[in-house]
Amino acid sequence: MNNDSLRVIDHPLVQHKLTLMRMRETTTENFRRLLREISQVLAYEVTRDLPTTKVQISTPLTQMSSPLISGKKLCVASILRAGNGMLDGVLDFMPAARVGHIGLYRDPDTLEAVEYYFKMPSDIAERLIVVVDPMLATGHSAIAAISRLKAAGATSIRFVCLLAAPEGVEALQKAHPDVEITTAALDEYLNDHGYIVPGLGDAGDRMFGTR
Structure with a gap:
């Protein structure tokens, strides 16, 4: 695992909220709210090093650079459908960003990602793409999504998730070593069904109440 391209956000408030999300008894409503709140902090972190330029403005008192x-x-x-649980929180922090969707589902037998939808802005080659998906488990969905984005012309991509498994991080880093990964936690391992342990269960089911 390459720690240079992996950032784990260990802010106390993020970890507190993540603990609440992990709890089995957390309601669907609270799960969605907590995910949105953590996503705002992750959006802050993944955009921390965006370049800036100085401009001249006038405040009510004076001019300044x-x-x-x-x-x-x-x-x-x-990455549909679970990625939409992070989308609102990220857009709260950067509301001017364009939005794209990549529809993928995990084949229950092979655990491979199967694409069923792809819609992105036409100028993605000129944009920094922040890919969001709550769980980085096997890494198959993230790898497929990023490969599809690159094929469509994207050259600057970052991946943001709530939880990551070591197996998923290693797979994504091997397939796309140029993509930085930002997550709130690096958990222990994947079980035989491809779920992150200790994890929080199926993020999509828990946020949409379909479990």
């Missing part, structure tokens, strides 16, 4: 974001514009790419 002040920074504005420069360089590539932003696009958030949600």
